[in-house]
Structure formats: structure tokens, C-alpha cells
Amino acid sequence: MRIIRYREALREAMVEEMERDADVFLMGEEVGHYQGAYKVSEGLLERFGERRVIDTPIAEAGFAGVGVGAAMVGLRPIIEFMTWNFSFVAFDQIVSNAAKIHSMSGGAIRCPIVFRGPNGAAKQVAAQHSHTVEALYTHFPGLYVVAPSTPRDAKGLLKASIRDENPVIFLEGETLYGVKGEVADEGVDEVVPIGKGRVAREGDGCTVITWGRPYYTVMEAAERLAADGIELDVIDPRTLRPLDEELMLASVRKTNRCVVVHEHWPYGGPGAQIVDVIQREAFDYLDAPVLRVAGLDVPMPYASNLEDLVLPTVDRVVEAVRRVSYLGA
Amino acid sequence: MAKIIGLPKLSPTMEEGVLVRWTKKEGDAVEVDELLAEVETDKATMEFRSFDRGVLLKILVSEGDTLAPDAPVAIMGDAGEDISDLLAQLAAPSVSPTSAQPASPDRQTAVALPSPEPIAAPAASSGPAEAPTGRILSSPLVRRLAREQGVELTALRGTGPRGRIIKRDLEQRPAATPSVARAGRMPARVERASATRRTIARRLTESTQSIPHYYLTIDVDAAPLVDARRQINAELADEGEKISLNDLIVKACAVALRRVPEVNVSWVDGDIHAHQVVDISVAVAIPDGLVTPVVRDADKLGVLELSQQVRELAGRARDKRLSLEEMTNGTFSISSLGMFGIESFTAVINPPEGAILAVGTLREEPVVQGGAVVPGKRMRMTLSCDHRVIDGAVGARFCAALKRLLESPTNMLI
Numbered sequence: 001m002r003i004i005r006y007r008e009a010l011r012e013a014m015v016e017e018m019e020r021d022a023d024v025f026l027m028g029e030e031v032g033h034y035q036g037a038y039k040v041s042e043g044l045l046e047r048f049g050e051r052r053v054i055d056t057p058i059a060e061a062g063f064a065g066v067g068v069g070a071a072m073v074g075l076r077p078i079i080e081f082m083t084w085n086f087s088f089v090a091f092d093q094i095v096s097n098a099a100k101i102h103s104m105s106g107g108a109i110r111c112p113i114v115f116r117g118p119n120g121a122a123k124q125v126a127a128q129h130s131h132t133v134e135a136l137y138t139h140f141p142g143l144y145v146v147a148p149s150t151p152r153d154a155k156g157l158l159k160a161s162i163r164d165e166n167p168v169i170f171l172e173g174e175t176l177y178g179v180k181g182e183v184a185d186e187g188v189d190e191v192v193p194i195g196k197g198r199v200a201r202e203g204d205g206c207t208v209i210t211w212g213r214p215y216y217t218v219m220e221a222a223e224r225l226a227a228d229g230i231e232l233d234v235i236d237p238r239t240l241r242p243l244d245e246e247l248m249l250a251s252v253r254k255t256n257r258c259v260v261v262h263e264h265w266p267y268g269g270p271g272a273q274i275v276d277v278i279q280r281e282a283f284d285y286l287d288a289p290v291l292r293v294a295g296l297d298v299p300m301p302y303a304s305n306l307e308d309l310v311l312p313t314v315d316r317v318v319e320a321v322r323r324v325s326y327l328g329a
Numbered sequence: 330m331a332k333i334i335g336l337p338k339l340s341p342t343m344e345e346g347v348l349v350r351w352t353k354k355e356g357d358a359v360e361v362d363e364l365l366a367e368v369e370t371d372k373a374t375m376e377f378r379s380f381d382r383g384v385l386l387k388i389l390v391s392e393g394d395t396l397a398p399d400a401p402v403a404i405m406g407d408a409g410e411d412i413s414d415l416l417a418q419l420a421a422p423s424v425s426p427t428s429a430q431p432a433s434p435d436r437q438t439a440v441a442l443p444s445p446e447p448i449a450a451p452a453a454s455s456g457p458a459e460a461p462t463g464r465i466l467s468s469p470l471v472r473r474l475a476r477e478q479g480v481e482l483t484a485l486r487g488t489g490p491r492g493r494i495i496k497r498d499l500e501q502r503p504a505a506t507p508s509v510a511r512a513g514r515m516p517a518r519v520e521r522a523s524a525t526r527r528t529i530a531r532r533l534t535e536s537t538q539s540i541p542h543y544y545l546t547i548d549v550d551a552a553p554l555v556d557a558r559r560q561i562n563a564e565l566a567d568e569g570e571k572i573s574l575n576d577l578i579v580k581a582c583a584v585a586l587r588r589v590p591e592v593n594v595s596w597v598d599g600d601i602h603a604h605q606v607v608d609i610s611v612a613v614a615i616p617d618g619l620v621t622p623v624v625r626d627a628d629k630l631g632v633l634e635l636s637q638q639v640r641e642l643a644g645r646a647r648d649k650r651l652s653l654e655e656m657t658n659g660t661f662s663i664s665s666l667g668m669f670g671i672e673s674f675t676a677v678i679n680p681p682e683g684a685i686l687a688v689g690t691l692r693e694e695p696v697v698q699g700g701a702v703v704p705g706k707r708m709r710m711t712l713s714c715d716h717r718v719i720d721g722a723v724g725a726r727f728c729a730a731l732k733r734l735l736e737s738p739t740n741m742l743i
Binding site for chain 2: 256283285287
């Protein structure tokens, strides 16, 4: 094992897959000569040349569509959105074409494409550039949605996503790119399967299900709660569609209580979907209503202090866990 | 504004309650959902929690008083408020207290409902918290565990929001709650009885208080029965199975009930239910009491099958894994204390059944046979009957039939 950053893990996954398969190519804004807006694709142009690392105009609908077409005729494009906020311009290409073509062609046409880029709030990028998009893209049958929290999962899941025959929405995070963590040694081809979650921390006090940036908020809350004798069972689903339901249910059957922590807004989305699964499949094991700690239901404020209030905090996680455990504050 | 607080209905069937203890005194400040008093209902001692915030201005009833639901018990309001009008109103007839109303507009809903989303604060306060409608609130987990463990929810105290019974309450259930010693050098150790124990207490009290019992004792020559058992067990030896004397007695009762069906009856609210089936309840001692698993259609079972069922039910009874259905709706009971060397005893009828047979130990003693004293085997059995449905002569006919079957077991084949 080595300790590397999340952005390096992503880069390694792309390099290894591009080495392995000549059909894989990267396309997006500033991915080449500028070395990537967040330096994820640093060095790729030099290594693979302009035919496989393609800088595009600022035209998401255009290059997303080109990617879908390329995938339909047999290539394996990686389409980078500078942030997922800009994918809204390309929404139709993703949900009407990439997500539907396999079904609408009666299985004749595949669309093995990866759309990737940073998801969620960064810091003070305000309402239009702080979207967490998993609630949107998990809605569409035909799309896989993955959201790795750690460098190891980022690398393993990106490799799995590039190799998959289906369109994959790959959600990274601007505030995750610098996170360091253990990743398999060079030369070890570690692939994390799509649809499999991970127990990030074991405990019998309360199940907490979380992913993305809030994963780190939860791990901090877990330390604080452990000091009070409450051991969290933290589940990172890693893939948000399809969900690893069995892993989550097994945990809830053990702890009898659950909190779901996510950055996306509370209305719908994978957060609500997870609660639905749990109350339906583990009803007789619940000792308390399932609670969620979500991004507050407002457009993201620009002011730094307000932004901190909107995003899930350690305090809010601790409070929710204590509530479902029937413990006073 | 001051108002009269009435006694809430704390269980669905509560017709009256005894105010056991006030936990607040006059002049105390009271928060919403804070414990005001403990009230003993038909089910259990329940917590009477305040629906209002304010000061307990006046206590209207004493500890130990028996009260109807809605009976005025206290006056609450702001500190120092004048309550002479309310007292006058109480002195006059027909008072309508306000506390038991589910959602009076001035009620404060400070009960901490978990709000699913922190942003959704308005939603949490828009719906009124539930008033004590008598519905028992409990978590789904608790309902499942209570079902599995045969625990009555009414016997539990909920400590969750709005009195919801949660896992903790179930787990802490048997914990002893030592009460203050009153007098004497060696005070009794006081523990809260388990739900099973309280159910037994209630049912047995009901039985002895409402059923006119009478008793018929027979002394049976048990030698043929012992022989029959030995023969059957020799036959079963290869299969590794064996039966007990008790199994043969259950079988004999089942056959006797078919021959004297007038004993296979129940008195239910003035009607006589003549049962079409022979379902025999077998009393099984368990660590904190006694349960009666039922062998269904005992008359139709072969003695081996019957023996296997009794053993399986008794095993699960000791593990407390019987469902309620498996312990109710028998038509006749058998209780045996032979293993303790009890010669004979009388048993309390298990309502709504009409009779119960109490079986004593197998005695080896000299008996007179054909003018000579020879070694013999005897058993004594006492039938308790509900005189409302089984007259003495009928009970005696059953005893005679049973005795004949036990003394010539082959007749069970007829």
C-alpha cells in the first residue's frame, strides 16, 4: 500500500486503463494543455497525445454528445466536466441519449461512457456552482452512479467504470481531490466492483450511511460519539445506483437504528431512497425512525459562515445519532 | 390561564384508575411531558404525564383515590394565579376538565418529535403530539421482540418520545425496582413482577373468584398403565423413541372427553360452548411461572405423535418461544406434580375451559387383591370442574370413564 492523493488515484486509474485499452480516451475542457482544471489529468496529454487527450471548446452539450456517439460506435470515452454544475447544459445528451440508447435499440447498441468531474460544494462558489447532482442522475434507469469517498475507492471504481458496458456518472469532489489515503501498490490492478458498498467503521450503536465529502464529517462524528460509548457502524455505499441494499440492511438489523448523512438536498434523492429501503425491508428491526442529516433546503449561500451552516456538520450528525438512540443531548 | 386537569384514560380498557403517587407537589413547576403522577390501571401502573407547561396550583385528589377517567385531579396555571373560580366550578356539579382533550388550541406541543430534516422545524410543530388515546406507542423492533418473547406491551413503560416503548424499555424490563423499606428489621425484597407473572396472577384470580369449582378424586390402579408403557417403549426402542406415563394419561383424557363430551365445554358469558375438538392444554413450569401449551386434536393423535408434540411444545415453552396462539383456546387442561412426589392436589381451572385434571405421583404400595395383600401401583387424580357447566354426576361419569381407560389401556383402541 502507498499513501497518495485522491486526484492522483484518479489519474492512475485513467493512465492504467488507457495503457490497457487503446479505445479509452479523455475529452473535456482544459484536460490537455492546461493539465486539467484540478490537475487530475496532469501529464496525460504528454503521455497519450492529442488523439486521446482532447481539449474541447466550452460547449458541454457538444462534447458530451460527441462522447455518446463515440461510445455507440465502440470507443470508451471518459468525458470530464470541469464541475458537474456544467453538466446541466449537457443534460439531454446524458439522460435522453446515453441512458436510453441501449434499451431503445433493443440491446443492439451499447454506450460504455464515463462522465466524471467534481460534485458538490467547494468553498464559496455560491448557489449555481455548489450542486450535488446525485439526486438528479440516480433518478434515471440506464445510468450507474458512483461516488467514491476515498482515494482507494476512487481508483478502483474509476477502473471498473471505464471497463463497464454502461454509462457511468462518476462523482468526485473538489474538496476531496487533496484527500490522502492508502491505495494498492503500483502494478496491482485493484478494481472495486460497481454496486458494492463498504463497511467503513464497525460498531453496534447506530448505523450511519454516508458518501462523498460528508463521509469525513461522519468519521469525525464517530470519534466524538465513541468517546461517549456510542460505536457507529459506518456504511459507505460507494455506488448510489444500484445501491448495495443488503449491506445497509444487515447493519440496521444489527444496530436497530440508522442515520443517513448526505450533502444533497433533503427532497428525494439517494438519501430518501435509502430510507425507503430500510423502513420497508428492516421495519421490524427499527427501534426509532430513520433520520437524515442533509444539506439544508436552500440555494447555497455565498457567505462562508452561512455555507458552513448549510452543509452537514459534525454537530448535526452527533445530534441525529443521539436522537435515534434516545439519548439526551 | 389556570385550568382543571382531568385524569387521562391510560389504557384502552381503563374504567377507573387508582392514583398511586403524586410525583409533583403543589407549587411545583411542570414541563410538558413531565411526570405528574403514577396511576394504576387494569393493565399496569401507568405514568400520567403533563400535557401542559405551568405550575401545579392545586392537587384535588389524594394518593390511593380511585377515579374515573376525566375526573378532575389537579389545577394548573401560572404561579400565583387566582383559582377561586375554578374551585367554585368544581364545587358545582358537571365539571368538564380540559386535559384529556386531544388537541386543545392552547396546548403547547413541546414534545420532542424527531424532525427528519433539521430544516423541517415547522413540520415538527404543526402536527399535534398524540394525546393519550390509549393506543400504546412502541417501535417496530419492540413489537416484534414482544411478540417473540410473549411480553404484553401493556406491561411495559415507554421512555421514548410520547411514551413510545423502545428497545431499552424491553431490555430493562425484569430489572428489579427496589422500593423504600417501610418498617421492620428485615424488609421484603420488592421486585416488579414480570408480565408473565402478572398475567398468571390476573387469570388465576379471575378463575377462582368467578368459577364455582368442585373437585372429584379417583384412585387408579396404575399397574396396567405402567405395563402398557413398558410394552410400547419396547416396541419403540429400535426407533430410539419412548413415551411417558403422562403421555398415556393425556391420551386417556382425550379419549374420555370423546366418550363424555359434556365435560369438553366452556361457560362463556352465559352461553355453553360445546367444543367440537379436543384440544388439551398441558401445564408446563417455566422459570418465572407457568404456561399451558395446547395439543390440538389430541384425540386424533397416536400416543407417539402426541408424546412428540408435548415434548416439543414443553421445550419451546421453557425457552419462551411459544406464540400466544399456541397457549390459548384449549378445551381441557392437565397438570401433573407427580415428579415432585405430590400424592394428590387440586388445580385451578384455566378459563374458559370447563375442567382440569390434577395428576399425582405413581405410588408403589400394598393393595388387597382377591383377599390377599400384594404389591400394587396406584395413582390419584383430581378433576376440578366448573359447576356452571359441568354438574357433579357428569364430572363423575368422566372420572369413571377415565379410570376405566387407565386401568385397561387397550380400551383406548376402541
